[in-house]
Amino acid sequence: MMDTARTAPEIEAAKPDLAVVGVGSVEQHSAHLPVDTDYLIAARAAPAVAERLGALSLPALPYSVCLEHRGFAGVVCMKPDTVRRIAWDIAESVGSWGVRYLAFVTFHGGNFILNPAAREWNMDGRSPRIFFVDFYAGLSDVGQNLHACEVETSIMLHLAPERVHRERAADFVPAWLREDITVFGMKRLTPTGVWGYPTRGTAEKGRRWLEEGIVKSAAKIARLREGCGEMG
Ligand SMILES: [Zn+2]
Numbered sequence: 001m002m003d004t005a006r007t008a009p010e011i012e013a014a015k016p017d018l019a020v021v022g023v024g025s026v027e028q029h030s031a032h033l034p035v036d037t038d039y040l041i042a043a044r045a046a047p048a049v050a051e052r053l054g055a056l057s058l059p060a061l062p063y064s065v066c067l068e069h070r071g072f073a074g075v076v077c078m079k080p081d082t083v084r085r086i087a088w089d090i091a092e093s094v095g096s097w098g099v100r101y102l103a104f105v106t107f108h109g110g111n112f113i114l115n116p117a118a119r120e121w122n123m124d125g126r127s128p129r130i131f132f133v134d135f136y137a138g139l140s141d142v143g144q145n146l147h148a149c150e151v152e153t154s155i156m157l158h159l160a161p162e163r164v165h166r167e168r169a170a171d172f173v174p175a176w177l178r179e180d181i182t183v184f185g186m187k188r189l190t191p192t193g194v195w196g197y198p199t200r201g202t203a204e205k206g207r208r209w210l211e212e213g214i215v216k217s218a219a220k221i222a223r224l225r226e227g228c229g230e231m232g
Pocket residue numbers: 029037038107108147148152
């Protein structure tokens with residue numbers, strides 16, 4: 001595993017062409033999951049994505065854009081422009097020693113800014129090429145689960161069961177669309193902070209969703225890397 005536990009000469013000798021960064025968040029996950037849920041999952045899953053690709057695994061970012069969770073305790077939020085600058089600073093850094101592709105894998109849905117950040121950087125012709133991958137995009141059987149839900153509760157039951165307070169989990173699905181969070185914020189749409197069915201979560205479902213997300217994210221990154229090789 002090539003990661004930041006290695007020395008500079010070891011990394012130089014390995015000449016990684018691809019680096020992977022998980023993007024977590026510190027934000028409310030209702031009463032049954034910890035506020036660092038997204039960070040914990042990012043820190044565990046992104047290295048597995050990197051390993052499948054033979055890539056350099058960089059430490060996951062603990063903070064990102066979670067403005068929509070304002071009003072709950074435990075929320076630590078970066079503004080979109082901050083995250084764009086962090087992404088570009090990481091890109092400049094790794095590009096200076098030869099990394100050609102940099103993949104941000106987000107484990108928090110509010111990081112829309114990474115898409116225009118990657119697009120602007122890439123269309124300016126800069127190196128490394130930035131890939132933006134949403135870990136949860138395209139997972140099977142997700143239904144109306146969006147936040148502190150069956151999916152996240154299951155993955156946490158698989159990774160860190162001692163940190164899940166199952167007895168406090170309560171299902172709730174707002175009568176609104178995900179895109180309406182932009183207008184109202186989470187607190188008004190879901191006073192408990194849940195969007196979905198956390199009581200249906202199991203460790204076995206979590207193991208399957210986590211594995212599916214790792215495989216799909218790695219496949220997406222591999223395809224993009226291949227495409228860059230073909231099309232320049
Ligand atoms: Zn989350």
